[in-house]
Amino acid sequence: MSDIRVRFAPSPTGHLHIGSARTALFNWLFARSQGGKFILRIEDTDRERSTDQYIDGILEGMRWMGLDWDEGPFRQTERIDLHKKHIEDLIKAGDAYYCYCSPEELDAHRKQAMKDGKPMRYNRKCRELSNLAEPAEPVEGVAPVVRFAMPLAGHIVIDDMIKGKVTFNNEELDDLIIARSDGTPTYNLVVVADDVDMGITHVIRGEDHLNNTPKQAHIYKAIASEPPRFAHQSLILGPDKGKMSKRHGATSVLDYRDQGYLPSALVNYLIRLGWSHGDQEVFTTEELIKYFSMENVGTSPSIYDKDKLQWLNAEHIKMTPPEVMLRHLTPYLASEGTVDEGWAPDAEWFASALATLVERAKDLNELASSMRYYILETVEFDQKAKAKFLKPETKELFEEAVKELEGIEDFTAANIEESFKGICERREIGLGKLAQPVRVALTGGTASPGIFDVIEIVGRERVLLRLNKAIEACGSSE
Numbered sequence: 001m002s003d004i005r006v007r008f009a010p011s012p013t014g015h016l017h018i019g020s021a022r023t024a025l026f027n028w029l030f031a032r033s034q035g036g037k038f039i040l041r042i043e044d045t046d047r048e049r050s051t052d053q054y055i056d057g058i059l060e061g062m063r064w065m066g067l068d069w070d071e072g073p074f075r076q077t078e079r080i081d082l083h084k085k086h087i088e089d090l091i092k093a094g095d096a097y098y099c100y101c102s103p104e105e106l107d108a109h110r111k112q113a114m115k116d117g118k119p120m121r122y123n124r125k126c127r128e129l130s131n132l133a134e135p136a137e138p139v140e141g142v143a144p145v146v147r148f149a150m151p152l153a154g155h156i157v158i159d160d161m162i163k164g165k166v167t168f169n170n171e172e173l174d175d176l177i178i179a180r181s182d183g184t185p186t187y188n189l190v191v192v193a194d195d196v197d198m199g200i201t202h203v204i205r206g207e208d209h210l211n212n213t214p215k216q217a218h219i220y221k222a223i224a225s226e227p228p229r230f231a232h233q234s235l236i237l238g239p240d241k242g243k244m245s246k247r248h249g250a251t252s253v254l255d256y257r258d259q260g261y262l263p264s265a266l267v268n269y270l271i272r273l274g275w276s277h278g279d280q281e282v283f284t285t286e287e288l289i290k291y292f293s294m295e296n297v298g299t300s301p302s303i304y305d306k307d308k309l310q311w312l313n314a315e316h317i318k319m320t321p322p323e324v325m326l327r328h329l330t331p332y333l334a335s336e337g338t339v340d341e342g343w344a345p346d347a348e349w350f351a352s353a354l355a356t357l358v359e360r361a362k363d364l365n366e367l368a369s370s371m372r373y374y375i376l377e378t379v380e381f382d383q384k385a386k387a388k389f390l391k392p393e394t395k396e397l398f399e400e401a402v403k404e405l406e407g408i409e410d411f412t413a414a415n416i417e418e419s420f421k422g423i424c425e426r427r428e429i430g431l432g433k434l435a436q437p438v439r440v441a442l443t444g445g446t447a448s449p450g451i452f453d454v455i456e457i458v459g460r461e462r463v464l465l466r467l468n469k470a471i472e473a474c475g476s477s478e
Contacts, residue, residue, distance in 0.1 A: 004036030005201050008062075008069075009043045009191065012054035015252035016061035018304075019206065019236055019244060022270040026233060027204045028067045029271065029292040039198055040072035045187050047077070061253035065263045066285060071198075076190050079197075083185035086193045086223055087146055087178060095222040096178060098144040099126040121174040122147065146179035148189075148219060156214045161231035161294045163207070168214035176215055188212060192219040200228050207232040231294055234301045236273055244304060260363030261309070262328060265316035269309045273302035282315050310362055317367065318358045322351040332368035338375055345375075353457045356449035370448075374457055378469060379444035386473065389437040389446075395474040397423070397434055398441065398467050405467075411460050413452035420452070441470035 008024040010016065016024075031038040040062070044050040059073065076083075090096035099122075110120045127149060138144070151170040158166045178189035185193075195203065210232045220227035236244045256266055268283050276298065277283075277291045320328070326345070333339045353374045361367040373379050381390065404419040405411075420438075424431050435451045442463060448454050455463050 002035045003201065004031060004034045005039060005199050006031050006036065006204060007039040007041050007195070007198065007200050008067075009041040009194075010058050011043045011046060012051060012058060013046055013049040014054060015254070016058045017252060018256075018266075018270060021061065021065065021253045021266075022236065022273060023205055023233065024062060024067055025065070025267060025270050026231075026275075026297075029288055030202065030204060030294065031070075032289045033292040036201075037070040038068075039074070039200070040069035041074045041194060041198070042072075042076065043187065043191065044075055044077050045185070045190055057252065057254065064257055065253065065267055074194070074198075076194060079190070079194060080185065082197060083190045083193050084179075084183070087185060087189065090148065090178070090219075090222055091146065093222070094149070096146050096148050097127050098138075099147045099175075099177075100139040100142045100144045101125060102142060119172065121172075124175055127175060143181040145177045145181050147175040148178050148215075148222075150175050150215065150218055156217055158210075158213050158217060158230055160210075161202075161204075161229055162234075162297050162299060163210075163232055166210070166213075170214075170218075173215055173218070178219070188216055189219065192216050192223060195228060196220065196224045202229045202231065204231040205233065207234055231297070233274055233297070234299055237301045237303050239303060239305065241301075241303065260332065260365035260367070261313050262316045262320060262364065264320065265309070265313040268316065269312050272308075273304070274298050282312065282319070284319075314362050317361050317364070322354050323347070325354060326350060329364055329368055329371070332364050333371060333375070336368065336372075338368070338372050349457070352453075356453050356457065360449075373443040373448070373454075377462060378466060379442070381440065381473065382445045385440045385444070385446045389440045390470055390474045392474055394437045395471055397427070397437065398471045398474070401434065401438060402464055402467050402471075405455070405460060405463060408460075411456060413450070413456045416455050417452045437470075438467070442466050 006027040008027050010020050010024070028038050030036070042055055042058070044055070055073075062069070087096065091098070101122075106122070109123055113120045126144075127147070150173040154170050156168050156170060158168070160166055176188055177186055179185050194200075213230055213232070217227045238244050253266070257263070264285060267285060267288070271283070271288055271292075272281065274297055275292070276296055283291075317325075330339065330341065330343050333343065334341050353371065357367055357370045361370065400423055401420070404423060405416070408415050408419055420431065420434055424434055436446065439448050439451050439454070440446060442448075442451075442454055442458055458466075
């Protein structure tokens with residue numbers, strides 16, 4: 001095991017959407033590929049918007065994707081004593097100071113800065129009064145905030161694992177607030193404090209956090225010694241190259257589950273939004289762990305492409321082992337009442353049924369719908385198909401087919417095909433004249449896998465039951 005420790009730290013103010021899921025995936029793969037640790041931390045400092053429901057959704061989404069964690073989940077609000085201790089230490093060391101400026105004062109300063117065309121940063125009034133040696137005189141009736149004292153000159157270089165070296169001028173950095181007037185620590189303080197306390201060695205996140213990085217890096221140095229290594233992923237853009245939104249597909253990861261995507265397909269798709277391994281497109285999770293490296297992460301924005309995701313889903317449906325597919329497919333079958341949650345079919349039968357359907361299936365909802373006629377005792381006829389194929393003249397064909405199927409000793413697709421060919425030869429008709437009405441009788445519709453495979457998998461007893469029901473339906477208006 002290596003000493004690499006990474007963390008995924010979502011804010012429970014919303015669902016786990018694909019941007020955050022990709023960040024979690026990159027961290028997880030980096031840890032797994034390097035033999036390190038993946039820590040899950042819930043950054044719930046926004047108490048008004050954070051909810052337990054969102055936390056539960058985040059955990060469920062990660063479990064569905066297979067992103068297991070080695071430590072956690074930790075909640076930042078349960079670590080507030082540690083955060084306050086760091087703030088006290090920073091004040092004592094002269095790295096932070098109390099600010100008594102009123103909201104009105106700060107607002108007037110911002111407006112003046114805007115008018116003068118200057119950056120809207122704090123003017124450091126209280127820093128100058130305290131001189132970082134002794135705190136400024138308390139102002140009666142004003143509860144102070146605590147600000148971090150940024151260096152006033154020089155620059156800081158972030159050696160980013162994806163973007164390379166990025167330089168920031170210290171004089172452009174604001175003395176950000178690290179504790180609110182009610183004493184609660186702010187995000188930029190707690191994220192650093194927790195990273196230090198948890199021994200985080202690498203921080204992999206979206207490039208929208210890059211502007212926070214120099215400020216946080218100075219806090220890391222003040223609290224500990226050196227900050228962790230940073231890696232900032234490029235953003236995911238919509239097909240119109242605009243910011244990703246719900247209309248593009250930036251919905252909850254669990255929405256993708258409900259739409260019938262396999263977790264392995266979504267994982268495969270998300271990692272390809274910014275990472276490559278030669279020309280390979282389709283990966284198992286085991287292959288991703290084997291091949292993943294930060295060196296192959298791209299710097300350009302990634303474009304969301306739903307067609308590509310759907311193609312990958314179809315590919316993963318084909319390659320997923322039957323025993324794994326059974327676990328994923330059962331909830332879809334159960335939701336429509338086809339089976340119950342404890343459904344445990346014969347493994348060989350299920351593998352045979354699945355093999356006939358996976359080449360056509362684009363998602364699990366579609367696959368479950370097709371699987372229904374293999375499972376149910378009877379089927380409902382599509383009315384257009386019934387009108388076209390279950391006619392009075394078809395009745396005799398069905399009756400002859402029933403007799404033939406009753407007499408087949410070894411009920412296999414090959415023997416069933418020979419039986420049907422014999423019927424057609426005797427009646428001097430094409431095979432389709434028999435096969436298509438039988439397809440409607442057995443599946444309810446006009447599209448299915450090869451009819452002889454369908455007959456074998458449905459099984460003699462239910463095939464005869466359905467054909468007799470079709471005989472009754474021939475010529476009826478019901």
